Amino acid sequence: MKIAHHANQSLAAVLLLLFGAACGRAQAGNWIVSWGTSQQIPEPANALPADDLRDATVRQIVHLSVGGPTLRVHVSNAFGTDALHLTSVHIARPVSPSASAIDPATDKALTFAGKNDVIVPPGADFVSDPVDYPVAPLSDLAVSLHLDTPPARQTSHPGSRATTYYVHGDAVAAANLPDAKHVDHWYLLSDIDVASSARGSAAIAALGDSITDGHGATTNGNDRWTDVLAARLQANKKTRDIGVTNQGIGGNHLLTDGSGPNALARFDRDVLAQAGVKWVIVFEGVNDLGGLTVQHPISQQEHDAYVARVIASYQQMIARAHAHGIRILGATITPYVGAGHYHPDAINEADRQAVNSWIRAAGHFDAVVDFDAVLRDPQNPDRMLPAYDSGDHLHPGPAGYKAMGEAIPLNLFKK
Template structure:
């Protein structure tokens, strides 16, 4: 959790389901190790007047607030129980935190004994946890983008994605604001994908501007449009069309206009180096990245700019990611790279 308070509620989505999702019940608690929770902290989550709810196809639901004291950086455990099969799940693939699955109703289990079966690093149905009450921050920063924001390449289970590290920096500096991670690995600015979500220009209002208390959005997106441009098959998810710098600039302007229309400040981040990521680099693609970054850097349309391109580049090759920040594939950042982004973004925030 990036924020503290005295009440919590969860948001569930069936945006991509094929049938209504019937949730029998849910609990939330302070987490310990594995699937365990702290005794005395388990709270029943209610929806309206009951514990059960139905999430219609293409819709979402929000639980009633439950009284649970939370401190910023606490870990919470949410347990969802489905008495009958849920059907295809709306989920976040690269969650980087362990999810445990087991047969039966284990909402009130304190230990991990029942959860010795399937695990994953994905999150199912849950799209957010809202905190309110005494101590809750008055506003939020939304980190919006693709796998760089999502945290791919950082250490799983360590909460070292750049938005996590940004939250820690803000907390240590006394700035009372929460950070929301709205990154999706593989996401594009201009094209939908059956694997990597709706295009950024489509999901921006829902995933960024509709977050409770949003004050600032940090936009870092475009590398997948550029690097995968011209692929006959984008990692098993269909053809990927080539894009031009003017196409991408127009889309960034659309995001800026949408944010300003509702009084939200928007920070633009230049697209990070991609030279050594297999299949993403060519002289033509690099020219598109350079043109887009030049506009972000000097166009004067973002309220502030974080120049990650120059910050993360190899001193000997400006098109390549510097080795100290490389997770190993030439594109995604390790924990040190995520920390560097967090520090740069924190300086751009008011």
């Protein structure tokens, strides 16, 4: 009996040690997304020529939200049709958000399953091994990728509002790329996660179209509404452990594929799969409503049926988010009368009002972000306030994005 008793004690001690180690690993691995962007097949005008990606280094600069002592990088072949071979991936601190130069003392190679290169299967993302690399909140990070062979089909985020540099040869550790070509798109890069030991650390995913993506924002200026929100979260000691990932795609729709997959189709990858997401702000619908009558007028019955389909797509997102324990916030659709592409009339405006009424109604979304109330002109509520308008009567400019980011109540993000 004594032998059995000692054996049970020993077993209990071993199990306790294993449990403690597992808990330690779980705490150390409390990953939250600090920066992210949605992937799509780039339009022909936004894809890089294949020869430019043969034996090429691509250096991209991203703006983080939360900081941390450890990070990992996601590379993406989400829309590739063949395996993607990256021979090396490095990170470094850039000298400026609008130049290719890095501080070489901060350059560090990433590994993938312990190796310097990685082969990413078609349709997949690959996450680097964690690397001890302290990053400050709201800081910039340069990620340099080297490809030996160009992908048959590129995976990209065209609406970066950030400059990417590319040269031939393996220059991932080069202090500068003086002869680089440059373009304002991102390629093959989807997320940066940081490890956080803070209790209640989490992230917000912003799922949207070009108004979330930042059309009309300043290139390399990081003044989208999501950037403004991230800065406000960092300025408040109660929310500075909350990250923000911008999952906007210009031209995106709820119901049909446009620029990138429709919002419902990409919900799993762009929201549910993001590390540590506890909240999602859904700001989609203007392209659906505006595009409804671009070609020709339709009947009132067709308008009503389409509004019902838009609302049904929101309901699907709500159900999916709740199934994963994520709070979902609905953002009202902003005014767009006067927009040259959509040229909405009174019936289109009635559709917008009907959808916004549903978004605002209790019992649907967990909370409402009323961007319509923020941007509309009080004298002409179907139009954007001129001071916030980028000039096309659809997209805000930097002042409008600032107003949007500042209008979101931080108490919506209670831990």
